[in-house]
Amino acid sequence: MSPDNDVIERSAREPAVFATLYDRHATSVFRYAAQRLGDTAADDVMSETFLVAFERRAAYDLTVVDARPWLLGIATRLMRKHVRLEATAWKGMTADLAAQIVPDLIDLAGARIDAHRLTQRLAKALRRLPEIDRDTLLLYAWGNLDYASIAAAMDVPVGTVRSRLNRARRQLRRAAGIETLEQETDHGRTDTAPQHA
Amino acid sequence: MDELTLLRNTRDDSREPSPTALAAGRAALLGRIADGDAPYATAQHRKKRRWVPRLTWAAAGVAAAMTVVLVAGNVTLSAQSAYASEVLRTAATETIHYADLVAGSDQYLLSHTHARWGVCDQTGCVPNDQILDVYMPADPEAEWTLYRDWGKMSGVLTGESIETSRAIDGRFYGPESSWVNVVYAEVPLDGAATYEWIDAQYNGGSASRDENNFVRITDILRSGLVPAPQRAALLDALSRIPGVTATDNIANLDGVTGIAIGRNEMLRAGERQEIIIDPNTGLVIGERAMSGTTLFGWGLSQELSLTAIETTVVDTAP
Numbered sequence: 001m002s003p004d005n006d007v008i009e010r011s012a013r014e015p016a017v018f019a020t021l022y023d024r025h026a027t028s029v030f031r032y033a034a035q036r037l038g039d040t041a042a043d044d045v046m047s048e049t050f051l052v053a054f055e056r057r058a059a060y061d062l063t064v065v066d067a068r069p070w071l072l073g074i075a076t077r078l079m080r081k082h083v084r085l086e087a088t089a090w091k092g093m094t095a096d097l098a099a100q101i102v103p104d105l106i107d108l109a110g111a112r113i114d115a116h117r118l119t120q121r122l123a124k125a126l127r128r129l130p131e132i133d134r135d136t137l138l139l140y141a142w143g144n145l146d147y148a149s150i151a152a153a154m155d156v157p158v159g160t161v162r163s164r165l166n167r168a169r170r171q172l173r174r175a176a177g178i179e180t181l182e183q184e185t186d187h188g189r190t191d192t193a194p195q196h197a
Numbered sequence: 198m199d200e201l202t203l204l205r206n207t208r209d210d211s212r213e214p215s216p217t218a219l220a221a222g223r224a225a226l227l228g229r230i231a232d233g234d235a236p237y238a239t240a241q242h243r244k245k246r247r248w249v250p251r252l253t254w255a256a257a258g259v260a261a262a263m264t265v266v267l268v269a270g271n272v273t274l275s276a277q278s279a280y281a282s283e284v285l286r287t288a289a290t291e292t293i294h295y296a297d298l299v300a301g302s303d304q305y306l307l308s309h310t311h312a313r314w315g316v317c318d319q320t321g322c323v324p325n326d327q328i329l330d331v332y333m334p335a336d337p338e339a340e341w342t343l344y345r346d347w348g349k350m351s352g353v354l355t356g357e358s359i360e361t362s363r364a365i366d367g368r369f370y371g372p373e374s375s376w377v378n379v380v381y382a383e384v385p386l387d388g389a390a391t392y393e394w395i396d397a398q399y400n401g402g403s404a405s406r407d408e409n410n411f412v413r414i415t416d417i418l419r420s421g422l423v424p425a426p427q428r429a430a431l432l433d434a435l436s437r438i439p440g441v442t443a444t445d446n447i448a449n450l451d452g453v454t455g456i457a458i459g460r461n462e463m464l465r466a467g468e469r470q471e472i473i474i475d476p477n478t479g480l481v482i483g484e485r486a487m488s489g490t491t492l493f494g495w496g497l498s499q500e501l502s503l504t505a506i507e508t509t510v511v512d513t514a515p
Contacts, residue, residue: 002386010386015230016425017386022226030214039212046214048223051229141205 004067008060018057025068029041029075035142037082045082050077064152072143073153076135125175129168136164221302228299300510304330305342308421308509311450312504316349325349331376332514333367333422341367341376341469342514361515379417381427388433395434408436408470411460414438415472418481421508429479432458435472449473449483451505457485468501482506 003011004021011018029049034042052074053067060070078082129137132154139150147165214222300306310329328346340363345352352360353370362369367376385391395410403409414435417423423431435441440460447457459471473483486501 007386014386014426014429016227016429019223019227019424020382020386020426022223023382026219026222027214030218031210031212034212034214035209039214041224042212043214043218046218047225050226052221054226054229131356142208144205144208 003065005060005062005065008063008067011057015054018054021053021067021071025071026050028068029071032072032138032143033075033079036138041082045075045078048078052078060067061152064169066149069145069153071108072145073155075134076143076153080131098153099114124167125171129171133168133171136161137168140165145186216336216338217302220337224299224301224335230273231299231426298510299510300333300335302335303512305334305511305514306422307332307509307514309507309509310419310421310504311506312502313450314502314504323349330515331367331420331422333377334512334514338365339483340365341369343367343369343376343480344515377417377420377422381424384417384423384427386426386430388430388437391430392434392437407440407460411438411441411470415470418472419484419504419506421481421506423481425479428481432474432479447471447473447483447485449505450503451483451507453482453484453505453507459485480508 002020004024007017007020011021026046030042030046033049036042037045049071049085053071056074059068064070126134136150136154138143139153140147143150144151145153147158147161150161154161206231298306308329310327310331312329313324314327316323316325325348327348327350328344330342330344332342332344334341335460343360343362343364345360346358346359349358351358354360354362368374369376385394392410394486395413396406398413399409401407401409401410414431418428418431418435435458438460441458442460444457444459446454448454453475455473455475457471457473459469461469469487471485471487472481473485474480475482483506484502484504486503488499488501
């Protein structure tokens with residue numbers, strides 16, 4: 001099987017081979033979008049992602065073998081058109097999300113916290129995350145990308161990805177009411193990423 | 198376990214796009230590909246429109262050049278063989294990548310085959326015309342339809358001469374027998390790799406290994422349903438089989454002319470098998486088998502079989 005970068009390189013001369021990329025990654029893009037926006041909007045994002053990718057394929061870094069981070073990056077930017085829809089989807093989704101997170105956070109807090117209140121706080125925190133932090137967080141959590149792949153997807157240095165994830169993590173902990181003395185540093189680095197990079 | 202890991206554990210990998218959405222997205226992409234390689238800035242301002250089936254003829258120039266070159270290459274058998282193989286390997290591939298039919302999400306790709314195959318018994322063979330209409334849905338989970346008129350023969354499903362059958366994945370004649378005898382996604386996209394892929398699957402049969410390779414490639418191509426990238430790779434692979442030559446202006450059973458790509462099998466008394474492609478589109482438009490050819494292949498004596506294949510997009514199946 002030809003690797004993704006080979007397929008994209010070939011598609012410059014033979015455009016039809018680009019459909020191979022769709023066959024490989026459409027479901028992955030859909031899953032990521034569906035968890036953020038719901039199935040209906042995810043159908044559109046999935047389709048649009050590959051139309052944009054096809055038109056931008058000349059800009060693809062052919063040294064990168066796996067095209068999934070690139071595609072999820074495109075999907076992420078497309079989803080910014082759906083902020084209101086995502087907010088609605090988050091409201092419906094956070095109950096399930098919090099139900100899974102809350103018990104562990106309670107353990108982390110070392111005390112019994114009102115689960116209902118914690119759920120609400122957490123949902124609110126997730127909704128209120130700055131857009132770039134939320135995108136980074138969700139590429140990690142639901143896009144199943146590692147730090148380097150997120151950096152490629154968002155076209156930022158890996159250090160920025162670490163900073164953003166630390167920042168998002170702090171928000172979640174703060175929302176959960178876990179005041180910890182743990183230093184939120186990343187191997188001595190301080191959080192220097194601009195909020196609107 | 199930290200918060201990020203917890204959040205990651207909530208990832209839902211069970212979500213799947215519906216087959217309809219998947220097919221619609223693919224059709225939209227293929228439609229855009231067929232539209233041409235427009236710059237993104239321009240495309241962003243392009244008015245959204247409903248996708249309609251289309252056939253792009255962007256490679257007319259390349260195809261015309263291909264025809265000229267093929268005719269010019271018809272000098273001697275050896276020269277023509279080498280030359281045709283090389284020309285076909287490049288020109289056919291280039292041509293075919295720019296022309297393809299795409300079925301919309303609720304449509305079918307229809308492969309209409311008009312075949313004149315012989316019916317033989319102890320007294321000899323007589324020609325028999327069959328019609329085979331295969332409706333392949335864009336939705337891979339939807340049923341395919343086969344309308345088959347067996348001509349003078351009785352159908353194998355009902356005993357009637359005309360049969361209509363429906364089956365998922367084109368398995369009209371049993372679960373182990375798909376109409377499309379290969380998973381297209383498994384066909385390498387590179388011609389050389391495709392040739393090796395075909396050759397590696399050789400397990401005997403036919404009069405020679407080359408003939409068997411040729412037959413197995415044409416078995417795939419004759420469905421008329423092979424997507425353009427794989428079709429191009431298969432044509433490319435075909436050109437790599439020793440002894441393959443090209444002949445211009447060969448008419449299929451319905452009188453449509455194209456370029457015949459074929460080979461003479463010396464171990465079968467010079468029998469020549471050909472697949473006919475439309476030089477303007479690269480689409481497979483028919484097949485032909487000739488018997489009793491001379492050493493140099495041009496003294497045709499008897500037509501063993503001839504077909505016409507036409508691929509279109511339709512909204513409904515019978």
